[in-house]
Each structure stands twice: as structure tokens, then as C-alpha cells.
Amino acid sequence: MDQPNAIIHQPVRLKIMAALRALPQGEQLEFVRLKAIVGTTEGNLGAHITTLEEAGYVAVEKDFVGKRPRTRVALTKEGRRAFEDYVSDLRAIIDATRTE
Numbered sequence: 001m002d003q004p005n006a007i008i009h010q011p012v013r014l015k016i017m018a019a020l021r022a023l024p025q026g027e028q029l030e031f032v033r034l035k036a037i038v039g040t041t042e043g044n045l046g047a048h049i050t051t052l053e054e055a056g057y058v059a060v061e062k063d064f065v066g067k068r069p070r071t072r073v074a075l076t077k078e079g080r081r082a083f084e085d086y087v088s089d090l091r092a093i094i095d096a097t098r099t100e
Contacts, residue, residue: 004086004089008086012040012044015037015039016073020058025075028074031073058076059073060073
């Protein structure tokens with residue numbers, strides 16, 4: 001049996017992916033809100049978002065509201081599929097342990 005997706009499996013990235021997956025497809029979550037949900041520092045969250053972005057799992061949009069910068073993150077179609085595959089892999093692991 002294959003191992004779960006190593007990019008998603010890291011705890012902070014798993015929380016990010018789960019939070020974004022809970023949104024309707026294409027909807028974005030502001031960085032500040034995501035930081036509160038995940039419960040990590042800005043630097044740590046930023047690094048994990050970059051890893052997910054490089055994997056093609058999230059899209060990051062930066063703009064301004066007035067003079068204040070705003071960063072928003074959304075799950076891509078590829079990210080949604082990868083997360084669903086990840087959950088399926090975990091279910092398969094659980095099912096395999098039940099039959100042993």
C-alpha cells in the first residue's frame with residue numbers, strides 16, 4: 001500500500017488543506033483567518049502555503065484593501081483532488097488494519 005501524500009501529511013499543511021476543502025470550490029480564505037484556524041505563526045504559515053503553492057495545491061492572491069495588503073488562499077482543482085485522494089488513502093489504511 002502506498003504511503004499518504006507526504007506534502008499534505010505534514011500536520012500544518014493538513015490543517016490548511018482541510019480548512020480550504022471545507023469552503024465551496026473556488027472560494028478564498030484570507031491569510032489572517034487561516035492563521036487563526038491553523039494556530040501557527042505568520043512565518044510558519046507562509047512557508048507551508050508556499051510549499052502547497054509550489055505543489056499546485058493552492059492558489060495565492062495578493063492585493064490591497066485601501067492601503068493594507070491582503071493575501072487570500074484557495075484550493076486549486078488539483079489540490080482538491082489531492083486532498084480527496086489523501087483521505088481515500090487514509091481510509092484504505094484504516095480498512096486494511098480492520099481486516100488484519
